Amino acid sequence: MKLSFYPYQAFTSFTAILFTIFVFGQKDLGLSMVELESELSKINEIGLIKGYGVAIFSKDSTLFAKGFGYSDVQNQSPYTRNSIQNIASVSKTLIGISLLKAQEMGKLNLDDPINDYLDYDIINPYHPEIPIRIRHLATHTGTILDTDLYDNKSYYALNKEDLKLPVAKQIGETLLSMDTKVSMAEYLKRFLSVDGSWYKKKNFLKSKPGATYEYSNVGATLAAHVLEKATGVPYDEFTKTHILEPLQMHATGWSFEAIDKTKHSKLYTDKGEVIPHYALVTYPDGGLLTDLDNFGLYLQELMRGHAGEGTLLTTTSYNELFTQQLPAKEVPEDPNRYDDEFNSGIFMAFTPLGWIGHTGGDPGVSTFMFFDPKNGLGHIVMLNTSLNRDSINQQLIPIMKAISKALD
Numbered sequence: 321m322k323l324s325f326y327p328y329q330a331f332t333s334f335t336a337i338l339f340t341i342f343v344f345g346q347k348d349l350g351l352s353m354v355e356l357e358s359e360l361s362k363i364n365e366i367g368l369i370k371g372y373g374v375a376i377f378s379k380d381s382t383l384f385a386k387g388f389g390y391s392d393v394q395n396q397s398p399y400t401r402n403s404i405q406n407i408a409s410v411s412k413t414l415i416g417i418s419l420l421k422a423q424e425m426g427k428l429n430l431d432d433p434i435n436d437y438l439d440y441d442i443i444n445p446y447h448p449e450i451p452i453r454i455r456h457l458a459t460h461t462g463t464i465l466d467t468d469l470y471d472n473k474s475y476y477a478l479n480k481e482d483l484k485l486p487v488a489k490q491i492g493e494t495l496l497s498m499d500t501k502v503s504m505a506e507y508l509k510r511f512l513s514v515d516g517s518w519y520k521k522k523n524f525l526k527s528k529p530g531a532t533y534e535y536s537n538v539g540a541t542l543a544a545h546v547l548e549k550a551t552g553v554p555y556d557e558f559t560k561t562h563i564l565e566p567l568q569m570h571a572t573g574w575s576f577e578a579i580d581k582t583k584h585s586k587l588y589t590d591k592g593e594v595i596p597h598y599a600l601v602t603y604p605d606g607g608l609l610t611d612l613d614n615f616g617l618y619l620q621e622l623m624r625g626h627a628g629e630g631t632l633l634t635t636t637s638y639n640e641l642f643t644q645q646l647p648a649k650e651v652p653e654d655p656n657r658y659d660d661e662f663n664s665g666i667f668m669a670f671t672p673l674g675w676i677g678h679t680g681g682d683p684g685v686s687t688f689m690f691f692d693p694k695n696g697l698g699h700i701v702m703l704n705t706s707l708n709r710d711s712i713n714q715q716l717i718p719i720m721k722a723i724s725k726a727l728d
Contacts, residue, residue, distance in 0.1 A: 378623075413622075660679050
């Protein structure tokens with residue numbers, strides 16, 4: 321899902337203003353990498369965010385990569401560049417790469433109607449004559465709304481006993497038992513098919529498909545499912561073959577079974593309580609597990625792809641990935657570098673100042689992955705703690721200010 325701070329408020333509704341005022345209006349001189357490490361270490365001492373990782377890259381080199389705080393507070397295990405956690409909605413960018421790879425393979429075309437590939441029809445009930453196309457899903461213009469169903473039906477506790485813990489009911493999303501878990505395909509059918517048990521007209525916008533941007537986790541998951549139907553390959557297997565293995569992202573996977581669980585960071589509420597291990601039925605929209613080093617390999621490939629040097633896709637496909645698909649907007653007077661809903665490529669976000677990447681947030685997780693084509697630098701921030709006003713003001717904003725000074 322999109323970034324949020326514990327428990328319910330939308331991240332962008334609160335921190336967009338804070339980022340603009342406190343981060344990007346500052347005129348401080350730049351920081352060296354040594355000075356950046358020193359400043360981040362001081363910020364870490366505040367302790368509201370239990371652990372986090374920060375990295376800065378060029379397309380060819382790692383300029384800075386370090387963890388701060390703890391991946392396990394109780395056992396005093398440090399958060400390092402090899403601590404693994406999910407990256408939430410940044411995971412969606414892999415759907416974009418995958419769709420374009422499938423298009424290269426002749427398995428689909430982004431402008432195909434999604435119903436060409438499904439076993440049942442998905443139709444916007446307000447505009448049944450207008451097909452929802454793959455490109456609509458990839459640019460969040462597919463008119464599919466998450467509604468409360470997303471938070472109430474997508475998250476599952478991996479250990480049934482954890483559901484008895486008070487914290488399981490305090491994280492903002494409803495944790496369900498694995499005993500009741502449905503497949504991703506069944507989830508989507510229940511949600512979006514007119515015969516589905518969760519179907520309601522209000523699961524769709526009244527706008528015409530393709531006309532209105534409305535961020536959709538369910539729409540993103542549907543795009544991954546369409547890819548599965550078009551290629552005949554499960555999404556996790558497709559991404560492993562065409563993204564993770566070529567980039568040698570060996571510490572990365574879509575489930576706890578696919579990673580080294582001993583390196584997985586604990587996740588924390590804003591009050592410091594350990595959040596039970598959870599997974600998403602809609603895993604393509606936010607369930608990728610990785611570490612700072614592996615995540616950096618992926619970001620560097622995106623940077624090389626933008627520069628015409630990528631290896632995962634052809635230059636033509638990368639050009640489409642990084643083409644702004646929505647109508648041009650007027651840049652605000654005080655633009656926020658992290659406003660990743662300013663425009664959209666193919667599951668690739670653009671901010672008002674031209675940064676390319678994505679943000680992500682889930683219980684105990686906030687992630688930022690962006691690069692600036694103008695200076696050729698990219699950066700990643702991974703947090704293992706849910707945010708609140710205090711941690712945003714006292715730690716997140718100072719972290720971003722320090723990174724901003726190093727980048728500028």
